[in-house]
Amino acid sequence: MTTKKYDAIIIGAGIIGNCISYELALKGYRTLNVDKLSGSGFGSTAGSCAIIRLYYSSPEGVALAREGYYYWLDWNRYLNVSDPDGMAFYKNTGAMVFKSKGNHNLVKVKESLDALGVGYIDLSPEDIKNYIPNPDLSSFHPQKRMDDPKFGTPTGKQISGAVYVPESGYVSDPKLSTHNVEMAVRQVGGDFMFNARVIDILKKDGRAGGIALENGTAIHAPVVINVAGPHSYLINRMAGIEDQMNIKTKALRVEVAHVPSPEGLDWENTGIITSDSDTGVYTRPETGNHFLIGSEEPKCDPLEYVDPDNYNTDFTDQIKTQTMREAMRLPDLPIPNSPPGLVDLYDVSDDWYPIYDKSSLPGFYLAIGTSGNQYKNAPVVGSFMAKLVEYCESGNDHDKDPYAYRMKYIDHNLNIGFFSRNREINQDSSFSVIG
Ligand SMILES: Cc1cc2nc3c(=O)[nH]c(=O)nc-3n(C[C@H](O)[C@H](O)[C@H](O)COP(=O)(O)OP(=O)(O)OC[C@H]3O[C@@H](n4cnc5c(N)ncnc54)[C@H](O)[C@@H]3O)c2cc1C
Numbered sequence: 254m255t256t257k258k259y260d261a262i263i264i265g266a267g268i269i270g271n272c273i274s275y276e277l278a279l280k281g282y283r284t285l286n287v288d289k290l291s292g293s294g295f296g297s298t299a300g301s302c303a304i305i306r307l308y309y310s311s312p313e314g315v316a317l318a319r320e321g322y323y324y325w326l327d328w329n330r331y332l333n334v335s336d337p338d339g340m341a342f343y344k345n346t347g348a349m350v351f352k353s354k355g356n357h358n359l360v361k362v363k364e365s366l367d368a369l370g371v372g373y374i375d376l377s378p379e380d381i382k383n384y385i386p387n388p389d390l391s392s393f394h395p396q397k398r399m400d401d402p403k404f405g406t407p408t409g410k411q412i413s414g415a416v417y418v419p420e421s422g423y424v425s426d427p428k429l430s431t432h433n434v435e436m437a438v439r440q441v442g443g444d445f446m447f448n449a450r451v452i453d454i455l456k457k458d459g460r461a462g463g464i465a466l467e468n469g470t471a472i473h474a475p476v477v478i479n480v481a482g483p484h485s486y487l488i489n490r491m492a493g494i495e496d497q498m499n500i501k502t503k504a505l506r507v508e509v510a511h512v513p514s515p516e517g518l519d520w521e522n523t524g525i526i527t528s529d530s531d532t533g534v535y536t537r538p539e540t541g542n543h544f545l546i547g548s549e550e551p552k553c554d555p556l557e558y559v560d561p562d563n564y565n566t567d568f569t570d571q572i573k574t575q576t577m578r579e580a581m582r583l584p585d586l587p588i589p590n591s592p593p594g595l596v597d598l599y600d601v602s603d604d605w606y607p608i609y610d611k612s613s614l615p616g617f618y619l620a621i622g623t624s625g626n627q628y629k630n631a632p633v634v635g636s637f638m639a640k641l642v643e644y645c646e647s648g649n650d651h652d653k654d655p656y657a658y659r660m661k662y663i664d665h666n667l668n669i670g671f672f673s674r675n676r677e678i679n680q681d682s683s684f685s686v687i688g
Pocket of ligand 1 (some may be wrong): 299598
Protein backbone atom coordinates (compact mmCIF):
# COMPACT_ATOMS: atom_id res chain seq x y z
CA MET A 254 0.00 0.00 0.00
CA THR A 255 2.73 2.50 0.92
CA THR A 256 5.17 1.46 -1.79
CA LYS A 257 3.08 3.30 -4.35
CA LYS A 258 4.45 6.75 -5.17
CA TYR A 259 2.26 9.82 -4.90
CA ASP A 260 2.74 13.35 -6.18
CA ALA A 261 0.18 14.86 -3.82
CA ILE A 262 -1.55 13.80 -0.62
CA ILE A 263 -4.84 15.49 0.16
CA ILE A 264 -5.84 15.34 3.83
CA GLY A 265 -9.61 15.03 3.80
CA ALA A 266 -12.14 13.45 1.45
CA GLY A 267 -14.89 16.04 1.81
CA ILE A 268 -16.34 17.88 -1.18
CA ILE A 269 -13.40 20.28 -1.39
CA GLY A 270 -10.66 17.68 -0.83
CA ASN A 271 -12.15 15.45 -3.52
CA CYS A 272 -12.58 18.29 -6.02
CA ILE A 273 -8.92 19.27 -5.53
CA SER A 274 -7.70 15.73 -6.16
CA TYR A 275 -9.96 15.45 -9.20
CA GLU A 276 -8.40 18.54 -10.78
CA LEU A 277 -4.87 17.45 -9.84
CA ALA A 278 -5.47 13.92 -11.19
CA LEU A 279 -6.79 15.40 -14.44
CA LYS A 280 -3.41 17.13 -14.73
CA GLY A 281 -1.60 13.82 -14.30
CA TYR A 282 -0.73 14.08 -10.57
CA ARG A 283 -0.82 10.75 -8.73
CA THR A 284 -3.11 11.72 -5.84
CA LEU A 285 -4.08 10.13 -2.54
CA ASN A 286 -6.97 11.38 -0.40
CA VAL A 287 -6.65 10.27 3.21
CA ASP A 288 -9.60 10.49 5.59
CA LYS A 289 -10.05 9.30 9.17
CA LEU A 290 -13.72 8.53 8.48
CA SER A 291 -15.02 5.57 6.50
CA GLY A 292 -16.07 7.27 3.25
CA SER A 293 -16.16 10.39 1.13
CA GLY A 294 -18.16 13.35 2.42
CA PHE A 295 -18.73 11.86 5.89
CA GLY A 296 -17.28 14.95 7.66
CA SER A 297 -18.86 18.40 7.74
CA THR A 298 -19.87 18.04 4.07
CA ALA A 299 -22.50 15.49 5.17
CA GLY A 300 -24.24 18.13 7.32
CA SER A 301 -24.14 20.80 4.65
CA CYS A 302 -27.36 22.50 3.59
CA ALA A 303 -25.74 22.56 0.12
CA ILE A 304 -27.30 25.91 -0.74
CA ILE A 305 -26.04 27.38 -3.99
CA ARG A 306 -26.53 31.16 -3.81
CA LEU A 307 -24.76 34.05 -5.42
CA TYR A 308 -24.97 36.84 -2.82
CA TYR A 309 -21.80 37.48 -0.84
CA SER A 310 -20.50 40.64 0.81
CA SER A 311 -17.42 40.91 -1.47
CA PRO A 312 -17.15 40.99 -5.28
CA GLU A 313 -14.65 38.08 -5.03
CA GLY A 314 -17.20 36.05 -3.07
CA VAL A 315 -19.89 36.71 -5.69
CA ALA A 316 -17.54 35.85 -8.59
CA LEU A 317 -16.51 32.57 -6.96
CA ALA A 318 -20.11 31.57 -6.30
CA ARG A 319 -21.15 32.57 -9.81
CA GLU A 320 -18.44 30.38 -11.34
CA GLY A 321 -19.22 27.50 -8.94
CA TYR A 322 -22.92 27.63 -9.87
CA TYR A 323 -22.11 26.66 -13.46
CA TYR A 324 -20.21 23.55 -12.36
CA TRP A 325 -23.31 22.36 -10.52
CA LEU A 326 -25.48 23.01 -13.60
CA ASP A 327 -23.01 20.95 -15.60
CA TRP A 328 -22.26 18.34 -12.90
CA ASN A 329 -22.56 15.10 -14.89
CA ARG A 330 -20.55 16.42 -17.82
CA TYR A 331 -17.92 17.93 -15.52
CA LEU A 332 -17.27 14.63 -13.73
CA ASN A 333 -17.81 12.44 -16.79
CA VAL A 334 -18.46 9.40 -14.61
CA SER A 335 -21.28 7.07 -13.82
CA ASP A 336 -21.65 6.54 -10.07
CA PRO A 337 -23.46 3.27 -9.16
CA ASP A 338 -24.92 5.13 -6.14
CA GLY A 339 -26.53 7.68 -8.50
CA MET A 340 -25.68 11.27 -9.30
CA ALA A 341 -26.47 14.25 -7.08
CA PHE A 342 -28.34 17.04 -8.82
CA TYR A 343 -28.90 20.77 -8.51
CA LYS A 344 -32.44 21.91 -7.85
CA ASN A 345 -33.25 25.54 -8.67
CA THR A 346 -35.57 27.33 -6.25
CA GLY A 347 -34.61 31.02 -6.31
CA ALA A 348 -33.46 32.90 -3.22
CA MET A 349 -34.78 35.95 -1.44
CA VAL A 350 -32.41 38.05 0.67
CA PHE A 351 -33.93 40.59 3.04
CA LYS A 352 -32.45 44.07 3.08
CA SER A 353 -31.20 45.20 6.47
CA LYS A 354 -28.85 47.65 8.11
CA GLY A 355 -26.45 44.75 8.71
CA ASN A 356 -26.10 44.03 4.97
CA HIS A 357 -26.15 47.77 4.01
CA ASN A 358 -29.52 47.21 2.31
CA LEU A 359 -27.66 44.98 -0.18
CA VAL A 360 -26.21 47.98 -2.05
CA LYS A 361 -22.77 46.37 -2.47
CA VAL A 362 -24.22 42.94 -3.16
CA LYS A 363 -26.32 44.40 -5.99
CA GLU A 364 -23.25 46.12 -7.44
CA SER A 365 -21.38 42.80 -7.48
CA LEU A 366 -24.36 40.98 -9.00
CA ASP A 367 -24.61 43.71 -11.66
CA ALA A 368 -20.90 43.47 -12.45
CA LEU A 369 -21.29 39.78 -13.23
CA GLY A 370 -24.58 40.08 -15.06
CA VAL A 371 -26.55 38.13 -12.44
CA GLY A 372 -30.26 38.90 -12.78
CA TYR A 373 -32.34 39.79 -9.73
CA ILE A 374 -35.54 41.59 -8.78
CA ASP A 375 -35.57 44.40 -6.25
CA LEU A 376 -38.63 43.75 -4.07
CA SER A 377 -40.64 46.23 -2.06
CA PRO A 378 -41.92 44.98 1.33
CA GLU A 379 -45.34 44.34 -0.29
CA ASP A 380 -43.74 42.27 -3.11
CA ILE A 381 -42.32 39.88 -0.52
CA LYS A 382 -45.84 38.50 -0.02
CA ASN A 383 -45.61 36.94 -3.50
CA TYR A 384 -42.63 34.81 -2.46
CA ILE A 385 -43.33 33.59 1.07
CA PRO A 386 -46.67 32.70 2.64
CA ASN A 387 -48.44 35.26 4.81
CA PRO A 388 -45.31 37.02 6.07
CA ASP A 389 -45.06 39.46 8.97
CA LEU A 390 -43.12 42.38 7.48
CA SER A 391 -42.17 43.94 10.82
CA SER A 392 -38.55 44.49 11.71
CA PHE A 393 -37.34 42.49 14.71
CA HIS A 394 -33.81 43.87 14.64
CA PRO A 395 -31.72 43.79 16.81
CA GLN A 396 -32.19 40.08 17.43
CA LYS A 397 -32.57 38.78 20.96
CA ARG A 398 -32.24 35.53 22.87
CA MET A 399 -35.37 33.59 23.84
CA ASP A 400 -35.06 34.58 27.52
CA ASP A 401 -35.25 38.31 26.64
CA PRO A 402 -38.77 39.60 27.47
CA LYS A 403 -38.77 41.45 24.13
CA PHE A 404 -37.96 38.33 22.10
CA GLY A 405 -40.42 38.13 19.20
CA THR A 406 -41.69 41.69 19.65
CA PRO A 407 -41.45 43.90 16.55
CA THR A 408 -39.12 46.86 17.07
CA GLY A 409 -41.35 49.46 15.43
CA LYS A 410 -40.36 49.69 11.80
CA GLN A 411 -41.11 47.60 8.72
CA ILE A 412 -38.36 45.78 6.86
CA SER A 413 -37.18 47.76 3.86
CA GLY A 414 -37.54 45.14 1.11
CA ALA A 415 -35.56 42.30 -0.37
CA VAL A 416 -33.69 41.12 -3.43
CA TYR A 417 -34.83 37.98 -5.24
CA VAL A 418 -32.19 36.06 -7.21
CA PRO A 419 -33.84 33.37 -9.37
CA GLU A 420 -30.53 31.60 -10.10
CA SER A 421 -30.21 29.93 -6.69
CA GLY A 422 -31.02 26.52 -5.29
CA TYR A 423 -29.45 23.55 -3.57
CA VAL A 424 -27.78 20.24 -4.33
CA SER A 425 -29.92 17.20 -3.61
CA ASP A 426 -27.40 15.26 -1.49
CA PRO A 427 -23.99 16.69 -0.50
CA LYS A 428 -22.59 13.34 0.63
CA LEU A 429 -23.59 11.68 -2.64
CA SER A 430 -22.08 14.57 -4.63
CA THR A 431 -18.77 13.94 -2.82
CA HIS A 432 -19.00 10.24 -3.66
CA ASN A 433 -19.62 11.24 -7.29
CA VAL A 434 -16.32 13.14 -7.23
CA GLU A 435 -14.54 10.16 -5.63
CA MET A 436 -15.72 7.98 -8.53
CA ALA A 437 -14.43 10.57 -11.00
CA VAL A 438 -11.06 10.77 -9.21
CA ARG A 439 -10.70 6.99 -9.23
CA GLN A 440 -11.55 6.94 -12.93
CA VAL A 441 -8.61 9.23 -13.66
CA GLY A 442 -6.21 7.25 -11.44
CA GLY A 443 -6.45 8.83 -7.97
CA ASP A 444 -6.47 6.72 -4.79
CA PHE A 445 -8.35 6.97 -1.49
CA MET A 446 -7.50 5.69 1.96
CA PHE A 447 -10.28 5.69 4.57
CA ASN A 448 -10.25 5.01 8.32
CA ALA A 449 -6.75 6.51 8.33
CA ARG A 450 -6.02 9.35 10.75
CA VAL A 451 -3.14 11.69 10.00
CA ILE A 452 -1.12 12.41 13.14
CA ASP A 453 1.91 14.22 11.71
CA ILE A 454 3.21 16.05 8.66
CA LEU A 455 6.56 14.71 7.50
CA LYS A 456 9.28 17.06 6.31
CA LYS A 457 12.16 16.53 3.94
CA ASP A 458 14.81 19.01 2.79
CA GLY A 459 12.98 21.96 4.35
CA ARG A 460 9.63 21.18 2.75
CA ALA A 461 6.59 18.93 3.18
CA GLY A 462 7.50 15.31 2.62
CA GLY A 463 4.34 13.35 3.41
CA ILE A 464 2.18 12.22 6.32
CA ALA A 465 2.33 9.88 9.29
CA LEU A 466 -0.78 7.89 10.16
CA GLU A 467 -2.01 6.76 13.55
CA ASN A 468 -1.45 3.11 12.54
CA GLY A 469 2.29 3.76 12.17
CA THR A 470 2.36 4.06 8.39
CA ALA A 471 4.32 6.84 6.70
CA ILE A 472 3.33 7.96 3.19
CA HIS A 473 5.64 10.21 1.22
CA ALA A 474 4.79 12.90 -1.32
CA PRO A 475 6.28 16.30 -2.15
CA VAL A 476 2.89 18.04 -1.95
CA VAL A 477 0.50 17.81 1.01
CA ILE A 478 -2.78 19.74 1.07
CA ASN A 479 -4.71 20.46 4.25
CA VAL A 480 -8.43 20.12 3.46
CA ALA A 481 -9.37 18.77 6.88
CA GLY A 482 -12.46 20.95 7.45
CA PRO A 483 -13.09 21.73 11.13
CA HIS A 484 -9.87 19.86 12.03
CA SER A 485 -7.78 22.16 9.81
CA TYR A 486 -6.06 24.00 12.68
CA LEU A 487 -4.89 20.69 14.18
CA ILE A 488 -3.25 19.72 10.88
CA ASN A 489 -1.63 23.19 10.67
CA ARG A 490 -0.18 22.65 14.14
CA MET A 491 1.25 19.29 13.01
CA ALA A 492 2.92 21.09 10.10
CA GLY A 493 4.21 23.79 12.48
CA ILE A 494 2.79 26.62 10.37
CA GLU A 495 -0.12 27.97 12.41
CA ASP A 496 1.94 30.65 14.20
CA GLN A 497 3.05 32.09 10.88
CA MET A 498 -0.50 32.70 9.67
CA ASN A 499 -2.25 36.02 10.16
CA ILE A 500 -5.69 34.43 9.77
CA LYS A 501 -6.43 31.34 11.85
CA THR A 502 -9.23 28.77 11.82
CA LYS A 503 -11.39 27.23 14.58
CA ALA A 504 -14.21 24.68 14.81
CA LEU A 505 -17.62 26.26 15.47
CA ARG A 506 -20.56 24.18 16.68
CA VAL A 507 -23.86 24.94 14.88
CA GLU A 508 -27.44 23.62 14.97
CA VAL A 509 -29.88 23.36 12.06
CA ALA A 510 -33.64 22.81 12.51
CA HIS A 511 -36.00 20.89 10.21
CA VAL A 512 -39.55 22.14 10.80
CA PRO A 513 -42.77 21.03 9.03
CA SER A 514 -44.29 23.57 6.61
CA PRO A 515 -47.46 25.44 7.54
CA GLU A 516 -50.51 23.30 6.80
CA GLY A 517 -51.56 23.17 3.14
CA LEU A 518 -48.27 24.56 1.85
CA ASP A 519 -46.16 22.46 -0.54
CA TRP A 520 -42.86 24.11 0.41
CA GLU A 521 -40.76 21.13 -0.68
CA ASN A 522 -41.78 21.70 -4.30
CA THR A 523 -42.61 25.40 -4.42
CA GLY A 524 -40.43 26.90 -1.70
CA ILE A 525 -37.48 29.25 -2.05
CA ILE A 526 -34.27 29.90 -0.11
CA THR A 527 -34.50 32.84 2.27
CA SER A 528 -31.80 34.82 4.02
CA ASP A 529 -33.22 37.10 6.67
CA SER A 530 -30.59 39.06 8.54
CA ASP A 531 -33.37 41.00 10.29
CA THR A 532 -34.52 37.92 12.21
CA GLY A 533 -31.08 36.24 11.94
CA VAL A 534 -31.95 32.99 10.13
CA TYR A 535 -31.72 31.44 6.68
CA THR A 536 -34.02 28.75 5.32
CA ARG A 537 -34.24 26.21 2.55
CA PRO A 538 -36.98 23.81 1.47
CA GLU A 539 -36.13 20.37 2.87
CA THR A 540 -37.35 16.89 1.97
CA GLY A 541 -40.40 15.80 3.95
CA ASN A 542 -42.02 19.18 3.16
CA HIS A 543 -39.92 20.82 5.84
CA PHE A 544 -38.29 24.19 6.33
CA LEU A 545 -34.59 23.79 7.08
CA ILE A 546 -33.59 26.68 9.37
CA GLY A 547 -30.00 27.73 10.02
CA SER A 548 -28.55 30.68 11.90
CA GLU A 549 -26.92 33.81 10.47
CA GLU A 550 -25.03 34.28 13.75
CA PRO A 551 -26.74 37.39 15.14
CA LYS A 552 -24.55 39.31 17.62
CA CYS A 553 -26.63 38.26 20.65
CA ASP A 554 -25.85 34.56 20.10
CA PRO A 555 -22.60 33.37 21.67
CA LEU A 556 -20.34 31.57 19.18
CA GLU A 557 -19.47 28.13 20.53
CA TYR A 558 -15.95 27.19 19.43
CA VAL A 559 -15.20 23.58 20.30
CA ASP A 560 -12.70 20.74 20.17
CA PRO A 561 -13.77 19.01 16.91
CA ASP A 562 -13.07 15.61 18.47
CA ASN A 563 -15.06 16.23 21.61
CA TYR A 564 -18.19 18.42 21.52
CA ASN A 565 -21.85 18.28 22.49
CA THR A 566 -23.83 16.60 19.71
CA ASP A 567 -27.19 17.08 21.50
CA PHE A 568 -29.53 19.94 20.66
CA THR A 569 -29.66 22.94 22.96
CA ASP A 570 -32.09 25.91 23.14
CA GLN A 571 -30.47 27.21 19.98
CA ILE A 572 -32.54 25.00 17.67
CA LYS A 573 -35.79 26.30 19.15
CA THR A 574 -34.49 29.88 19.07
CA GLN A 575 -33.86 29.59 15.33
CA THR A 576 -37.31 28.08 14.75
CA MET A 577 -38.98 30.88 16.71
CA ARG A 578 -37.00 33.49 14.77
CA GLU A 579 -38.33 32.08 11.50
CA ALA A 580 -41.84 32.00 12.98
CA MET A 581 -41.57 35.76 13.61
CA ARG A 582 -41.44 36.19 9.83
CA LEU A 583 -43.88 33.34 9.07
CA PRO A 584 -46.43 33.30 11.88
CA ASP A 585 -48.13 30.17 10.38
CA LEU A 586 -45.00 28.06 10.89
CA PRO A 587 -45.62 25.28 13.42
CA ILE A 588 -43.15 25.28 16.33
CA PRO A 589 -42.52 21.68 17.43
CA ASN A 590 -41.35 21.22 21.03
CA SER A 591 -38.20 19.47 19.91
CA PRO A 592 -37.71 20.07 16.20
CA PRO A 593 -35.55 17.52 14.41
CA GLY A 594 -32.37 18.71 12.71
CA LEU A 595 -28.65 18.32 13.09
CA VAL A 596 -25.61 19.47 15.03
CA ASP A 597 -22.40 19.96 13.06
CA LEU A 598 -19.24 22.05 12.76
CA TYR A 599 -18.05 24.92 10.57
CA ASP A 600 -14.34 25.50 10.03
CA VAL A 601 -14.43 29.25 10.71
CA SER A 602 -11.65 31.69 9.82
CA ASP A 603 -11.12 34.97 11.67
CA ASP A 604 -13.06 36.92 9.03
CA TRP A 605 -15.35 34.13 7.77
CA TYR A 606 -13.63 34.11 4.38
CA PRO A 607 -11.82 30.93 3.35
CA ILE A 608 -8.06 30.47 3.17
CA TYR A 609 -6.96 29.09 -0.21
CA ASP A 610 -3.21 29.40 -0.20
CA LYS A 611 0.28 27.98 0.09
CA SER A 612 1.90 28.09 3.53
CA SER A 613 5.24 28.96 5.09
CA LEU A 614 6.24 25.28 4.64
CA PRO A 615 7.05 24.76 0.94
CA GLY A 616 4.90 22.00 -0.55
CA PHE A 617 2.21 22.35 2.16
CA TYR A 618 -1.03 23.97 0.93
CA LEU A 619 -4.27 25.12 2.56
CA ALA A 620 -7.93 24.92 1.51
CA ILE A 621 -9.49 25.68 4.88
CA GLY A 622 -11.60 28.16 6.87
CA THR A 623 -14.63 27.49 4.71
CA SER A 624 -16.85 29.09 7.38
CA GLY A 625 -20.09 27.26 6.61
CA ASN A 626 -20.40 28.62 3.07
CA GLN A 627 -18.01 27.00 0.61
CA TYR A 628 -19.76 23.78 -0.44
CA LYS A 629 -21.06 25.65 -3.49
CA ASN A 630 -17.55 26.67 -4.51
CA ALA A 631 -15.88 23.26 -4.18
CA PRO A 632 -15.45 22.50 -7.93
CA VAL A 633 -13.99 25.91 -8.74
CA VAL A 634 -11.77 25.75 -5.64
CA GLY A 635 -10.57 22.35 -6.87
CA SER A 636 -9.72 23.90 -10.20
CA PHE A 637 -7.73 26.87 -8.90
CA MET A 638 -6.03 24.97 -6.06
CA ALA A 639 -4.62 22.53 -8.64
CA LYS A 640 -3.37 25.49 -10.66
CA LEU A 641 -1.98 27.18 -7.55
CA VAL A 642 0.03 24.03 -6.73
CA GLU A 643 1.44 24.00 -10.27
CA TYR A 644 2.19 27.72 -10.06
CA CYS A 645 4.08 27.45 -6.77
CA GLU A 646 5.82 24.15 -7.55
CA SER A 647 7.22 25.65 -10.72
CA GLY A 648 9.02 28.30 -8.68
CA ASN A 649 6.58 31.25 -8.50
CA ASP A 650 6.19 33.13 -5.23
CA HIS A 651 2.43 33.37 -4.68
CA ASP A 652 2.93 35.62 -1.62
CA LYS A 653 4.73 38.28 -3.62
CA ASP A 654 3.14 37.71 -6.99
CA PRO A 655 -0.30 36.18 -6.33
CA TYR A 656 -1.72 33.73 -8.80
CA ALA A 657 -4.49 35.17 -11.03
CA TYR A 658 -7.04 32.52 -11.91
CA ARG A 659 -8.84 32.76 -15.21
CA MET A 660 -12.32 31.40 -14.71
CA LYS A 661 -13.70 28.81 -17.07
CA TYR A 662 -17.36 29.75 -17.35
CA ILE A 663 -17.35 33.48 -16.72
CA ASP A 664 -15.22 36.22 -18.19
CA HIS A 665 -13.35 36.99 -14.99
CA ASN A 666 -9.89 36.86 -13.45
CA LEU A 667 -9.84 36.07 -9.74
CA ASN A 668 -6.86 37.17 -7.66
CA ILE A 669 -6.25 34.12 -5.45
CA GLY A 670 -4.18 36.40 -3.18
CA PHE A 671 -7.56 37.60 -1.83
CA PHE A 672 -7.77 34.30 0.09
CA SER A 673 -4.28 34.61 1.59
CA ARG A 674 -3.52 33.26 5.06
CA ASN A 675 -1.65 36.50 5.69
CA ARG A 676 -4.35 38.99 4.65
CA GLU A 677 -5.61 41.58 7.10
CA ILE A 678 -9.01 40.69 8.55
CA ASN A 679 -11.55 41.67 5.88
CA GLN A 680 -13.76 44.27 7.58
CA ASP A 681 -16.32 44.09 4.75
CA SER A 682 -17.21 40.59 5.92
CA SER A 683 -20.57 39.92 7.55
CA PHE A 684 -18.61 37.86 10.14
CA SER A 685 -21.28 35.21 9.71
CA VAL A 686 -22.11 32.26 7.48
CA ILE A 687 -23.12 34.77 4.79
CA GLY A 688 -19.40 35.46 4.24
C1 LIG B 1 -24.51 22.60 8.99
C2 LIG B 1 -23.76 23.09 7.79
C3 LIG B 1 -24.45 23.74 6.78
C4 LIG B 1 -23.76 24.20 5.66
N1 LIG B 1 -24.47 24.76 4.65
C5 LIG B 1 -23.82 25.17 3.52
C6 LIG B 1 -24.56 25.67 2.43
O1 LIG B 1 -25.79 25.72 2.46
N2 LIG B 1 -23.89 26.08 1.33
C7 LIG B 1 -22.53 26.05 1.26
O2 LIG B 1 -21.97 26.47 0.23
N3 LIG B 1 -21.79 25.56 2.28
C8 LIG B 1 -22.41 25.11 3.40
N4 LIG B 1 -21.71 24.57 4.43
C9 LIG B 1 -20.25 24.55 4.36
C10 LIG B 1 -19.74 23.40 3.53
O3 LIG B 1 -20.47 22.24 3.82
C11 LIG B 1 -18.25 23.21 3.83
O4 LIG B 1 -17.58 24.43 3.52
C12 LIG B 1 -17.67 22.08 2.99
O5 LIG B 1 -18.45 20.93 3.08
C13 LIG B 1 -16.25 21.80 3.47
O6 LIG B 1 -15.75 20.70 2.76
P1 LIG B 1 -14.31 20.17 3.09
O7 LIG B 1 -14.00 19.11 2.10
O8 LIG B 1 -13.36 21.32 3.18
O9 LIG B 1 -14.41 19.65 4.60
P2 LIG B 1 -15.06 18.36 5.28
O10 LIG B 1 -16.25 17.88 4.57
O11 LIG B 1 -15.22 18.70 6.73
O12 LIG B 1 -13.93 17.28 5.10
C14 LIG B 1 -12.77 17.26 5.87
C15 LIG B 1 -12.39 15.83 6.06
O13 LIG B 1 -11.10 15.78 6.70
C16 LIG B 1 -11.08 14.63 7.50
N5 LIG B 1 -10.02 14.79 8.51
C17 LIG B 1 -9.94 15.73 9.48
N6 LIG B 1 -8.85 15.53 10.24
C18 LIG B 1 -8.23 14.42 9.74
C19 LIG B 1 -7.06 13.69 10.12
N7 LIG B 1 -6.30 14.06 11.15
N8 LIG B 1 -6.73 12.61 9.39
C20 LIG B 1 -7.50 12.21 8.33
N9 LIG B 1 -8.63 12.85 7.95
C21 LIG B 1 -8.98 13.95 8.64
C22 LIG B 1 -12.47 14.58 8.11
O14 LIG B 1 -12.78 13.27 8.53
C23 LIG B 1 -13.34 15.08 6.98
O15 LIG B 1 -13.96 14.04 6.26
C24 LIG B 1 -22.36 24.07 5.57
C25 LIG B 1 -21.66 23.40 6.59
C26 LIG B 1 -22.35 22.90 7.68
C27 LIG B 1 -21.60 22.18 8.76
